[in-house]
Amino acid sequence: MLDDAPEVWIGYERAFFETVHHRVENFIAGILLPHQNKKPDDPYIRTVMPRMGAIESTLHLLASLECPLERQPAATARQLAPYRSRPGPSMLLPRYRCPSDTSDLEWALLERLLPTPACQTPKGGAPEKWPRRRMVDAIRYITDNGAKWRALPADFGIPWRTVFGYFARWAKADVLRHILDQLRRRLRLNRRRCPWPVRVIVDSQSVKGAESVSKATRGYDANKHINGRKRHLLVDQDGLLVDLLVTPADVQDREAARVLLTRLHAEHPEIVLVRADNGYSGDEFSTWAQTALGITVKVVSRPKNAKGFVLVPKRWVVERSNSWTMRARRNARDYERLMSHAEAHVQWAFITLTTCRLTRRNAQTEAVPTPSAAAA
Known part of the structure; x- marks a missing residue:
């Protein structure tokens, strides 16, 4: 079968690796990076690194082959290069989309309300390892879907302990209260209040x-x-x-x-x-x-004498x-x-609600009365 129709085999293999591509990227970003500082003779490195090298070589080979199927090209060594470097806020993370994720407009509202990173303060500090937007998306996912912290999907590419740490620190520092006050103030201004x-x-x-x-x-x-x-x-x-x-x-x-x-x-x-x-x-x-x-x-x-919901x-x-x-x-x-x-989970639920209202298309005019309505 392989000799008669090699393009079918190539298409099948390419589709398979595209399906699990994000899992390979998560493995590289979430598991291999913490072990890069280990010695070359470490048993984990000796066992896993050759296998990951073989997978990367296969991805590169499949990307270079001509496939009759109209599909996205598989990951190449150049695309996987950011995972070998030290992760930072601009690092490439697996592509995904959850209903609870922030949109670009929502993130524009929230980014300026979050605390200033320690590395940008006069006191100084280490740069943050993970993107803040991905951190906010992970917290909103837990609140909206009711999942356990340990059950945070690997698609986020961030350890659950790190996400919980940000959640706890922001709650303790009254960051969520400040965000809610500013978002509520802006929404009330949009409604002419x-x-x-x-x-x-x-x-x-x-x-x-x-x-x-x-x-x-x-x-x-x-x-x-x-x-x-x-x-x-x-x-x-x-x-x-x-x-x-x-x-x-x-x-x-x-x-x-x-x-x-x-x-x-x-x-x-x-x-x-x-x-x-x-x-x-x-x-x-x-x-x-x-x-x-x-x-x-x-x-x-x-x-008086009312029954049920009134x-x-x-x-x-x-x-x-x-x-x-x-x-x-x-x-x-x-x-x-x-x-x-x-209390923090309730505050995150209202933060999501308020940002969605501020960024929807009719947010600017939803409560602005028309001249005819005002006259009436």
């Missing part, structure tokens, strides 16, 4: 905790019959996240609101009105908020924000050992 909200809505949401959630950071919500944690969200009139706090599920809403409103007043002193449900009612709590923080707590109750005026937007949070599968259940990491 004041950049800083003065009225917010607060609500809580109980979610089940996985076995990784410690006993000290979880509780039982007797009202919702949920054993886990509780998220306390503060959103503006458009449902965009302003602040949040994660507590054990047995913490009362009013007790968590004291901590949340105190922090809110320190960071956003312009906010003077908070709308809430009956869980935040009580003269003692409202008096404390008015006298100590200058914030008016207005309870918006459900209509669209409560002025307060329904926070319910929609809770559903936006659950769109990211990592937030459908609390898996985090630290409550700060649980």
Whole structure:
């Protein structure tokens, strides 16, 4: 068969190597590079390097052969050369595309809001080894798809411990809070609103905790019959996240609101009105908020004798924000050992939501009223 139709064999081999090409590149970038500094007599180097050299030679040979099939040329030695050099932010990484990846416009918004790399600061530091955009894409993948950190796909070409390290450091340094504030400010300006909200809505949401959630950071919500944690969200009139706090599920809403409103007043002193449900009612709590923080707590109750879901005026937007949070599968259940990491996943979900709204085609005019509508 091979003698009668050699072009069929060549086409089959070429298609096969194109199919697994990204796996070969991941192997070179993720496994071989850490072992380059080892001695030549290392058993790993003696075993693997000859095999990779044979694979590279085969790729080069197949790329030089004429194939009747209209396919992309296989990888050559020149294309694989960046993997032999020291990896850096501009290194070639496997080509892929996930639904959670940042677009070029989204990355243009996020890149300027991330912390300055250490190598560009006066104090100095080593250059970052991996591209930041790929790092953000990996974090968004975990949040959006609900995967384990150890199950980060090899297509990203970055060790999962490195991605988790960036996730934890940015969360601890309040980088995500800063990004959310700036993105929310820009989106409100596009909608012809004041950049800083003065009225917010607060609500809580109980979610089940996985076995990784410690006993000290979880509780039982007797009202919702949920054993886990509780998220306390503060959103503006458009449902965009302003602040949040994660507590054990047995913490009362009013007790968590004291901590949340105190922090809110320190960071956003312009906010003077908070709308809430009956869980935040009580003269003692409202008096404390008015006298100590200058914030008016207005309870918006459900209509009497109402059954099922009711669209409560002025307060329904926070319910929609809770559903936006659950769109990211990592937030459908609390898996985090630290409550700060649980807050970070919610913040990443709203960062993705806000950047998508800012970069879609009608973002500039989606809430700008027309002259006829304004007259009406």
